[in-house]
Amino acid sequence: MNGPLDGIVVVDLTRALSGPYATMLLADLGADVIKVESPAGDSARGTGPFPSDDEDHHYGGYFQSVNRNKRSVVVDLRSPEGTAAVRRLAADADVLVENFRAGVMDRMSLSYESLRCDNPRLVYGALRGFGDPRTGTSPHVDRPAFDVVAQAMGGLMGITGPPYQPTKVGAGIGDVFPATLLAVGVLAALTDRARTGHGRFVDVAMYDAIVSLCERTVYQHSYTGAVPTGEGNDHPLLCPFGLYRTADGWVTVAAPRDHQWQALCTALGRPDLAEDPRYATNNARVAVRDKVRAVIEEWTTQRTSAQVVAAVAADVPCGPVNTAADLYADPHLRAREMLVDIEHPGSARTVTVAGQPIKFAGSGAAVHHRAPLLGEHTAEILGPGTSAG
Template identity: 80%
Template structure:
């Protein structure tokens, strides 16, 4: 069975995390992703961690984790020959994705308009901190941005952690969520091209994406002028829906639906709470959240996490707080191919990265290719047309 994007050629002019994650999603789905790098390479190649026996440090875990299944071509973006090579590649591509600041591609002579004239079917994806003027000229358009900046500005840090102590979310969600949305936009544009014969300019601002992710901040403020802040490990609108102490750690329990609460109360040995008007509905429980917590932890704190999960998880959404070691030990993730081994250049042993969560029934398990070495496929892709790549 062919992969869904077999035959789709993606020109990847991205670096760091957001853009490479987007193009990796497309590569995992079968696209031929050609990563175009300067002679110095994507700066994330130099970011660790590195295996202990790897003395070469050609790239570390950061780069490996989001650049699998791609080919690497090196061109000098500061030379006319390098720019001409990119134009030739774009003329034969289905998709181009870049995450430079607004105007950088235009100044290099690679604007969407000029590339679209050469290739009217080209879908052009742009991923920036504050978007592109073509879709709305932000007053912040010229600012650089990283994950932590858009987590803060988009409202995510303000509703994470304890009240009035903004807290960064651990993974780079300010990069990964915008990247995922751009992949969706690109796929929508490819579908539209089947009808119209023409590509489109697709733009995702990291700031916009995080505001979208924090949608309840917007409607809560609209409905009752609330300014939401952190709720710790609880939910402002659902109860119980949070983290609870056990005898040997912590467990998550979510029973906002009344039938789930009734099942939980029965397991707690307190079946009467299912019909008690102070607790019988979710809206009532939100008001007495602290009392709900006390009732639940009176039971959970006397039991190991595993026993709590075993007692609840068939009827009530419940799960442990897994460490990395727990994740590696969970058979679910092996069965679902979510722990993928790849060759690591410079090391005798393979390394493991997170797999692709998008699955297709009936599809064969695809072999993953390691991330490419810098310029590994330049001759293969450009052949005799490969320009000189001296970094001047």
């Protein structure tokens, strides 16, 4: 099935997680993403897990998840033939995306400026730890970065977990959020190109993206002079808004608005609290957050998580803390095509990857094809017998 980006050709020079996630978003939306890999392949191919019956190990779950719907060509960028092959691809492409350190593409004679000379309509997307000098030179420009570095420097770890105990977010959000912003930037540049006829250089720094994600800490410090720290599972400005113990686990409950608090109080059997000035407004409840927690948990700990959700979720935002097994058991995710089964080379069974959350009415699942084998489409794209180094 054709997606909204059908006909858009993307040359993908990315590896690991951040860049491939950005180009995966474009591929899921229908773009023809040509993944350019070295003869050794993206290093992520060797990262598991692997199906138990897979003895070939063409790639593991890490690579499969963010490289589905792409085609792969092998090109040796250390050779003149390899760089010439990339230049040919870029000359006919709509988008090129890379996540090398600043200056690497320039040293390979594949700079944005030179590629733009061949193809003025090219949208060039760059994703780096600390950005590209073309959009603002950082004193950290030459440093490498990974997810955990972006989470730490961008302030996310400092406001996650218990007070003054920085905690890494479990998902690779230091990669995934910058990648998502880069995809947004690429789409904006394509829209601009439709008006002007010219492409643009689009740059996202992982550090910048996480600062943007942590926007609340920026204005809090500006307005109050405070240095926000971890709030555990509570919210510094909203109450109740957090995690609460049940008889068999945990649930999240968020009732900062007056009507939500009133509905929650009714479910708790404490309608008096909705009128009590110590609890009646969000700002009042924030000041007595521990007492609010005690009232809620007096009720929730006498009930299972499922019972709590059933009692309040219709009127109050509430949900269980799901494990991976819980996700597979929730009919919502299958109904919304957020758990998608695809083949895995070397295995007799299918594997499941997270689906595409961007939905379009009248369209089916965005995930159609497994990740490619290394160089699987080299002859198809570059031509039979083509040497790319």
